[in-house]
Amino acid sequence: MNNEKYHINTKNVPTFYFIGVTTGKSSIMKVFPLWMKVLGREDVIMEGVDCKIHDDPEVYRQAVAQIKYDPNSLGALVTTHKIDLLSAARDMFEYLDPYALITDEISSISKLDGRLEGHAKDPLTSGASLDAIIEKDYFAKTGGQLLCFGAGGSAIATLLHLVNKTDKGDRPSKFAFVNRSQGRLDHAKEMVSNLKTDIEIEYICNADPKVNDGIMEKFPPYSVIINATGMGKDTPGSPITWEGKFPMNSVSWEFNYRGELDYLHQSLAQVESRNVKVEDGWIYFVHGWTQVVAQVLHFELTPALFEKLNEAASSVRGK
Numbered sequence: 001m002n003n004e005k006y007h008i009n010t011k012n013v014p015t016f017y018f019i020g021v022t023t024g025k026s027s028i029m030k031v032f033p034l035w036m037k038v039l040g041r042e043d044v045i046m047e048g049v050d051c052k053i054h055d056d057p058e059v060y061r062q063a064v065a066q067i068k069y070d071p072n073s074l075g076a077l078v079t080t081h082k083i084d085l086l087s088a089a090r091d092m093f094e095y096l097d098p099y100a101l102i103t104d105e106i107s108s109i110s111k112l113d114g115r116l117e118g119h120a121k122d123p124l125t126s127g128a129s130l131d132a133i134i135e136k137d138y139f140a141k142t143g144g145q146l147l148c149f150g151a152g153g154s155a156i157a158t159l160l161h162l163v164n165k166t167d168k169g170d171r172p173s174k175f176a177f178v179n180r181s182q183g184r185l186d187h188a189k190e191m192v193s194n195l196k197t198d199i200e201i202e203y204i205c206n207a208d209p210k211v212n213d214g215i216m217e218k219f220p221p222y223s224v225i226i227n228a229t230g231m232g233k234d235t236p237g238s239p240i241t242w243e244g245k246f247p248m249n250s251v252s253w254e255f256n257y258r259g260e261l262d263y264l265h266q267s268l269a270q271v272e273s274r275n276v277k278v279e280d281g282w283i284y285f286v287h288g289w290t291q292v293v294a295q296v297l298h299f300e301l302t303p304a305l306f307e308k309l310n311e312a313a314s315s316v317r318g319k
Helices: 028-039 057-069 082-092 098-103 122-133 138-142 153-163 182-192 209-217 262-268 282-297 303-314
Strands: 015-020 045-050 073-078 108-112 115-119 146-149 174-179 200-205 224-227 251-254 277-279
Touching: 015 057, 015 282, 028 045, 028 282, 028 303, 057 073, 057 082, 057 108, 057 115, 073 282, 098 115, 098 122, 098 153, 108 282, 122 153, 122 251, 122 282, 146 153, 146 209, 153 174, 153 182, 174 182, 174 209, 182 200, 251 262, 262 277, 282 303
Parallel strands: 015 045, 015 073, 146 174, 146 224, 174 200, 224 251, 251 277
Antiparallel strands: 073 108, 108 115
């Protein structure tokens, strides 16, 4: 019996929810109708649900109850609140996928045969995105390592993807997390402690961008440097300063595609002087959303269909 509060879907149409912080600013609001046209599901609409960062558990439970008990609520994509939402509403799910159990977070809420399901799609999303950025055998060819600012779900997912690479040349010799709070680092360490891997994993607690500059400058040429902090989108600033030097020939990957994007601009400023290859979060955005939409609407995301959806999304980028 439903003892949770949820609003009545007065539009009486199939609804896909986006649980985030500033959902109205996301490109998905323009992209989603185009995707529904491609999929022949123009009856499905999107509704954003904005929650505060580390919101009250009851807020998360209400959002989950809306999907669980309302027949017109199909499911949701969750950003920013992946860990907090599952912590608050774990008992409301009948199924959690293996990655959700490993990471204690979900990015996808869907329904199947009357049960509410939670999936952690980030390992698939970050993996597909990273594979699109660097070539096969990259780490063996270059000797580069990986430095990740941030130790949240997307950061852990990137490590999980690399740990699961079968060929040694596709795995870096070292993966370092740098995070402002020790709690997230402890969580990351717990998540990967039972995994067998030859990757050296380092956990660094630091909130000073100048110290991060020094950490980054010690990484070898061709290393992959990631901003997975949310800084530049959900919160202001960057994990590094404008004085920080990227390793020569490195890859700088900003997980966000919208916002102030200070880190992205710092990377772009060193394209010529340090030969930095810069990637923003657009491909991550497309992979992340298509994975969850496929889960919620129950269709197979083939490479050909992904390309159609990517093309449709790119047509409105920046508009």
